[in-house]
Amino acid sequence: MDEGDEAASILCSCLPNLRVYRSKALGSHAVSMEAFAMFEHLTILELSCHRLADLPTDLQLPLLEALSLRECFVAMATCQRLLMPTCTPKLRKMHLDCVIMHSTGFLIATPDPRPLDYLQLVAWDRQFYPPIYLGLHRVQNIVHGWSVAKRIRNFPSAASLGTPLHLRLYPLPKRSEKHSIHLNYDDEIEDAIASVCNMTSRGRVKSLFLPSDFDNPAWFDHRRTRALFFSLFEACRDSDTPVIIYDEGESEDDFLPAFDRFLASSGNTDVRERLLQENIERVRIWQEYTTEHQLEYPPNRSSSGGDSRLNDS
Structure with a gap:
């Protein structure tokens, strides 16, 4: 033994x-x-x-x-x-x-695997994508975890997992009480968020789950990073994609309780409409904050092609 x-x-x-x-x-x-x-x-x-x-x-x-x-x-x-x-x-x-x-x-x-309620995947390299032989691309609800602080910034192609996906952003491992001092801007962050915006605008995201810190426009130290997340909220608003803010304490579980609750209410049009209205109000608040503090506005999404790997071919 x-x-x-x-x-x-x-x-x-x-x-x-x-x-x-x-x-x-x-x-x-x-x-x-x-x-x-x-x-x-x-x-x-x-x-x-x-x-x-x-x-x-x-x-x-x-x-x-x-x-x-x-x-x-x-x-x-x-x-x-x-x-x-x-x-x-x-x-x-x-x-x-x-x-x-x-x-x-x-x-x-x-x-x-279609009887599965959902599959949650964290894969920062293609070697970790489930092979087609498992049939997991046929699962109705696929949650893809990603992070701006780790290597988990890549997303599966449509051919490898099927679309659309639910996206779950993981909290930063280290942070101060009020500011994201560890969330500095770099090209990889811009590419990652541009890819998410691209997926969202093209109807490939069913829902977006974000830790509560990312819901605060005053939390970001870097102006460009804040603007990028602003553009993500705008993309969700324009595409009628629900945004769900979850408490960081829930991230201790592999299976996010907030997603279980969202899935349980998936047939409730009132819940969906409430989430969409909350994000419309969120964008309005971020717009006012941006203007008041003379901060950088989101980049033009139409000029950002995102990740070419997201094509359906």
């Missing part, structure tokens, strides 16, 4: 009714998914920095509803089996954060 299996076995004997299991790499040995099948009531499984062993064909996680893999090394066939209803009949949410998938052994038939 390896480290991961032994740890799970000990936990199972002490906590047989465990519903949530979170684990960061226990060592260099591959962790067997069979270990987690010992928890008969497991509903949430979050693994970070693990190397997962191949998944047995008869493995079942009957109550698993949410699966999160962060910086894991996983066989593609294992991911395929985890998406099969025979393995995870109640799986509704999946989070993939910089997961490397390798192809070994026999690949089973392409699963149908």
Whole structure:
């Protein structure tokens, strides 16, 4: 029995009714998914920095509803089996954060992941995009995480994940009480926000989730960076894209509670209209603040082509 299996076995004997299991790499040995099948009531499984062993064909996680893999090394066939209803009949949410998938052994038939409520993807390089064989491009709601403070500034092409997407901006890891002293302007930030504006203006964004700090026009130290986020709010207003401001405390969860609430209200036209009106008012406030403090206005979006990778071809 390896480290991961032994740890799970000990936990199972002490906590047989465990519903949530979170684990960061226990060592260099591959962790067997069979270990987690010992928890008969497991509903949430979050693994970070693990190397997962191949998944047995008869493995079942009957109550698993949410699966999160962060910086894991996983066989593609294992991911395929985890998406099969025979393995995870109640799986509704999946989070993939910089997961490397390798192809070994026999690949089973392409699963149908459409029963998933949503897939959340964090990928700052194309090597982390899920391969087409997983069929994840068919998930109705795909949330793509991005950040202006890390390397997560790239976005998947339409061909790789399908469009439109929901976009979630992560909070900055370090900040002062009132000002974003760590959010200085650079060309990459401009390119990233220009790409988001381009996607939004072309109807490829279903919704935009921003941490509460980014909703404050006085929070930005750099004039150009503030102007770029102003242009993002304008793009959302002009394209009738809902903007949802969430509390930074919610970002501690891989699955953003604010998105769960938004998804639950997706058929409610009153909620959507309220969010659109809130952003119209937000743009008005930012316009007044910009004029009053003689700050830089947003760049002309029509002159910014965005990222050529966002074409549908």
